[in-house]
Amino acid sequence: MEMWISQLFNGLSVSSILLLIALGLAITFGLMGVINMAHGEFIMIGSYTAYLTQNLFKDLLPKGAFDSYFIAAIIASFLVAFVIGYVLEVILIRHLYGRPLDSLLATWGVGLVLQQIARSIFGAPNVAVSSPSWLNGGLELIDGVVFPYKRLFILALVAICLVAMYMYIYRSASGRRMRAVMQNREMAACLGISTRRVDGMTFAIGSGIAGIAGCALTLIGPIGPNIGTYYIVDAFMVVVLGGVGKLVGTVVGALGIGFFNTMFEWWSNASLGKVFVFILIVAFLQWKPKGLFAVRTRQLD
Amino acid sequence: MSQAPILSCKEVTVAFDGFKAVQGMNLLLLPGELRFLIGPNGAGKTTMLDVICGKVKPVSGSVSFHRRPGALDITKLQEHKIAESGIGRKFQTPSIFAGLTVMENLEIAMSQNRSVWATLRATLKPSERERIDEELALIGLGDQRHLRAGLLSHGQKQWLEIGMMLLQEPEILLLDEPVAGMTDKETDKTGELLQEIVRKRTVVVVEHDMEFVRNFASKVTVMHEGKLLKEGTMDEIQSDDRVAEVYLGRGKGRDAHAVG
Amino acid sequence: MKRKGNWFKGMGLAVSVSLALVGCGSNNENNSASSSAPASSAPASSSAASEGGTVKVGILHSLSGTMSISEVTVKNSELMAIDEINAAGGVLGKQIEPVIEDGASDWPTFAEKARKLISEDKAATVFGGWTSASRKAMLPVFEELNGLLWYPVQYEGLESSPNIFYTGATTNQQIVPSVDYLLEQGKKKFFLLGSDYVFPRTANKIIKAQLAAKGGETVAEEYTPLGHTDYTTIIAKIKEAKPDVVYNTLNGDSNVAFFKQLKDAGIAAADLTTLSVSIAEEEVKGIGADFLAGHLVAWNYYQTTDTPENKTFVESFKAKYGADSVTSDPMEAGYTAVYLWKAAVEKAGSFDVDAVKAAAGGIEFNAPEGKVTIDGENQHIYKTVRIGEIQSDGMIKELWNSGSPVKPDPYLKGYDWAGDLSSGS
C-alpha cells in the first residue's frame, strides 16, 4: 500500500519540478510567443548563482549563518537571471518578435555561448552545492514512506511562484499592461504603454523564474555547464501540451507529464517511460493541436 | 423566380464561444446574379461569407451549392474542396503571396489540376500565358509582372487578388469590401472590374460604400445582428424605416446615406 | 523570367566552392610544409614525422560537450607526463610535441580528428578517447592507417584491436573481482542500476552470469537515459526490492542526482551498500563528499594509494594544476600510458608503430598505481584491483586489494561461467 502513496508523491514532486522549469517558459513562450531555447541555460545560471552564494556565505559569514544561505540564493538567482534576461531581451530578442522560428535558432546560439562561458569560468566538471541542514532528512507519516523535506520545499516554492505569477499577471496593473502588449502591441503603444519596457520586464521575469528553478534544482540534481540541455525539451513539452497563453494550461500539462512519467517508469524502465510519455504527447496533439487550453483567434493566419 | 438557385443557405447559425454571429440566416442566390450584402459593423456579413467558403463551420443550418451535376453540402467539405468545386473568396485585407511575383501569383491561382503530381509537371501553355496577359491588362498590372507582389501598393494588391479570382474562374465569387481603403479613382476602376466579373459568374459583395452599391442596379440584402433585416432593390432598402433606424442610428427619415 | 542577380549566384557558388577547396588544399600544403621531410606528402605511411628535435604525439579528448567533465583532467595528466619526459631529455633524444584536438563529445569528430592526427600531423601515437563509443569510432581509422592509440579508461572488454593499447581496466580487473569481493562480504541480492549505454549493459550481462554461477541473485536490472535527473521512482523500486547491494554503473551527472536523492530518501551508506565503477575522486568533488561518505567504489588507483611514485605524481599534479585538484584512476592510466609508450619506443629503438607494438610485450613500469606490465598477447596491462570506500573528506580509502597485479582477460576466457558470453573475434 505504501508504494502507491510514495509513487503518488513522487509523481507530484516530478510534476512540481517540471512546472517550476516550465513556469518561466509559460511567460516567454506562452505569453510573448518568443521561443527561448536558452531557457535551460537560465536554469544553469540560477544553479551557479546558488553555488556562488553558498561559497560567499561559507567564506565570509560565521558558521551559524551558513544555513540561511539558501533563502539568499533563491533571491540572488532570481535577480541575476532577471538582469541577464533583460539584457538579452534588449540586445537580441527585441529584433525577433513575430519571427518565432528565427528566435528559436538565435536563442539556441545564445545557449551555446552561455554554456561555454560557464565552462570556462567554473570549469567543465560539476561543482558541488551542499544543501542547508534544515532541509535534510524527510517527514515520515506512515512507516516506510518518507517525504523528503527538499521535495516538500520545492512543492511549496512552486506554489508560491504560481500564486505570485497569477497575482502579477491577472491582478496587477503592470500585469494588465503586459497582457495588453502581448495581445495587441500596436494598440497598447497607442494607449501610451511603453511596449519596449514591458517586453524587457516580461522576458526578464520569465528568465528570473528559470533562475529560481535552477537554484531549487541544486537540492536534487547536478550543477554543471550542460544541465540546461536536460530540461529544455521537457519544459517546451509542458507548455505546448498545456496550451500556449494560459497559466492553468501549463500547470495541468506539468501534472499530466509528471504523473504519466512516474507511472510508466514504475511499470517499465526510465528509458521506455520517457518514450511512452513523448508518444502520448504526440498522439494527444493530434486530438487537440493547440494544446489543452487553446486560445481561439479569428484572424486568417 | 422560375430559375433554380445556385446557392441556398437555410437557417444558418454560427456561434463563437456562445456569441451568435449569425442566427437563422437565409440566403438564396440565382445563377449569374450580383448580390450586395450590407449592414452595420458586426452584422455577420463577413461571417456569412466565411460560412459559404468553408472558413467557418455553422453550428446549425444547411448550405448547398447547386452545381450542374448535383448539390454539394458545403458544411461537409474541406476548404480546398469547396474552392476547387467553384467558390472563390477575396478577403477583406488583400491576401496575396508577398514572396511570389505578380505573374507567379496569377499562375498558381489559374484554374488547373491542383494535385501535387500535376503542379510538378505543369508548364505554362501559350494559351494560358495569353489569358494571364489579358488579366494583367484588365487589372492594369502588365508592367509590374516580374515585381514581387509584396512591393505593390494597397490598391494594386486588391486588383491583383481580384485578377487571381478571375483566373480561378469560380462559379460563385465572394468579395469582401473590395473598395475598402481605396481612392476615388481606384474605386471607379474597381467598379469597372466588377462589371466585367459579373458578366460570367454569380457574385456576392459585402460593402459599406453606398455610392459604390448604388450604381449597380441589383438586389441588396441587409443584415443586422446576424439576422436578415430586408432584401430588395436599392430603392426599397433606402425607403425602409427599419434599415434607416438600424443603420443610421435613431433618426427617422434621414437619407440612408452610407456611414463608412 | 529568371529573378535578378541569378547569374551572380551561379558565379558566387563556383567562386566560394573553389575558394573552400583551395583554402583547405593549401591548408594541407602548409601542413606538410611545416613537417619536415618532403616524403610526408607520400601516401599516409606510418613513418613518423620525426623532425630534427621533436616528435609529434596526438592528444584527443573531449574539451567541450557533456564528456568534457571527465576528459579535461585526463588530458592534463597526459600533458604533465609529456612535460616530465621532455624535461628529462625526451624520447630517443627527441622532444615530444603534443598536438591537442577536441573530440567535442561527438563520435564522428573523434574519427575525423584521429584521421587528421595520423595522416596530416603524422603523429607517432595518439593518447585519447573516453566513452566506448568514441573508441569504437576511432578503431577503424587506426586500423586502416596503422596508427597507434593508447586508451586510458576502464571499459566493457570483449575487444583487443592490434592498433590499440588499453591502460584502463578490463572487466576481469574491475567488475568481476568487485563482485567476488561483495559475495565474500555476504552480499547475495544484487540490484543492477546503470545508465543506458554499452558499458553498463555489457557489465551487467557479465555480472548476471557471474552471480548465477556463484550463488548470487540479480534482484533487478534498471537503466536510465543519459542525463536522467529524477531517481525517486528508482529509489522506490530499490526500497521495495530490499537488495543487499546496489551495483551502480551510472555515469556523469546522473550519479549526482542519484546520490543526492538517495540521501533525501533517508538511505545512508549504513542502510544500503552501493558499489560504483564510474565515480572517482573527480566525480566525488562534483557530487559532494557528504552525499557519498561510506559508499564503495572499485578502481585500480586512488589518490591515497601509498606508493612512492604516487606521492610524486600527486605532488607534481597539484603543483601544476592547483592545490585543490585531485587525481583519479583514468588520469593515472593516461599518465602511465605516456610512460609505457616511451618505454616501448626506447626498447624498439624507433617510433615506427609496428616496431613499438612488437617491443611492447612484457614491458614493466612502476606506475603510481603500482607495478604494471604490458600483456603482449592482448595489449592490455596487468593491474592491481582495489576496492575503496569514499571518506567524508572526499578522498577514497582502500579497503581491499588483489595483492598482485591481475592478468588482463578481455574475453574472460579464463572464467568457465563466462563461456557463452563471447566467442572472441
Next chain:
Amino acid sequence: MTSIFADRRRLWLLLGYIAAAAVLFCAPLYLSDFRLNLLAKFLAFAIAALGLDLLWGYTGVLSLGHGVFFGLGAYAMGMHLKLQASGTRLPDFMDWSGLTKLPWFWEPFKVFPVAVALGILIPALLALFLGFFTFRNRIKGVYFTILTQALVIIVTTLFIGQQAYTGGTNGLTSFTKLLGEPLRSDTMKTVLYLATVAVLVLVFMLCRYIANSRMGKVLRAIRDGENRVRFLGYNPATYQMMTFAFSGALAGIAGMLFVLHVGIISPSMMGIVPSIEMILWVAIGGRGTLIGALIGTLALNYAKSGLSEAYPDFWTIGLGVLFIVVTVFLPGGIAGLIRSGAEAVRRIRGRGNMHESGAHSVLQGSNRSV
C-alpha cells in the same frame, strides 16, 4: 524586352554551375586523403541540407528532427556493411548480447540494392506517417517543430535501449567490405567520393526543377500564406507531406553516403544537436535559395573543423555567435549577401534594368517572412 537579359543571365548561371561541378569532380587530383574524406562527408551533408531547404526555405516548415531520417538512412547502410564485415557469423554486439540468430528485420539488408532502397524508403515513409498525422490536423509552426524534437528523443532512446539489435550507443562500426571490395582502399575512397558528387549534382538539379516548377511556386505560397492557399483550392497538407517525405528521403541518402565515408553511425549522430546544426547550415547559407544550402553547409563545416583545430576551447562560442548573427542580422544568409552585393555592384555601375531599377531592387533582397 526582358528576355535578352534573361537568356544571358541563364547562360551565366549555367556556366557557374558547370564550373562548380568541375571543381568538385576533379578534387581528388589536388586534395590529400584526409581533406578528400572531409569534403566527401560535407557533400553528403549538403544533400540533406538541400532537402531541408526545400522544406523550410521554400515551404516554411521547420523540422528539427531530420537527424532521425539521416540516421535511419545511415543505419540501413551500416547494417548492410556490418553484415558484409561479419560474413557468416553474427555481428559482434549481437554475439555478446546473447542473440543466437540474426533478427528477421536484419535479413533484407544483406542485399546491397535492397539496403539502398530501404535507406531511402524508411525515412521517407516515417516522414510521410508523421506528416500525415500532423499536417492533416493543421499542426504547424512551432508546435510542429517541437513535435519533431519529440520524434528525435523517441527514436534515439529506442535505438540506445535496444542494444542487442542496434549496437546501442556504440552504434555500428568496424566495416571492412563494400560489394566485395575493401572499403578502405584508395580506389574505393575515390569512387565513393565521385559517387557522392554525382548524387549531389543529381539531387541539386532535381531540387532546382521542383523549386522552379509550379509546385515550387505553390510551396512558396504555402510559406507566405497557408490559409490563403487553402481558399485557392490547394490542399496544403498534401504538399507539406510530400515535401517532408522527399526531404526525409534526401536525408536518408545523405546518411547512407555519410556512413560510407566516416565508417560509423551511432544514435548520438541523429540526436537533437545534429538536427539543429543541419538547420544552421541552411540558415547561414540562405534559406529559400538552393545554392545557399550548399554554400552554408560547406562554409559552416569547414569553419567548424577549422575553428576546433585552431582554438579547441572557444569554438562553441564562435558557433553560438555565428548562429545569433545570421538568424537576426543576416536573414538572407550568405546567398542573400551575394545577391545584395551583386545589386550594389549593379547600382554603382548604373546598369540597372529599366523596369526593376530604383527602389524596388533594393527592397527585393531583404524580403523575409517566416
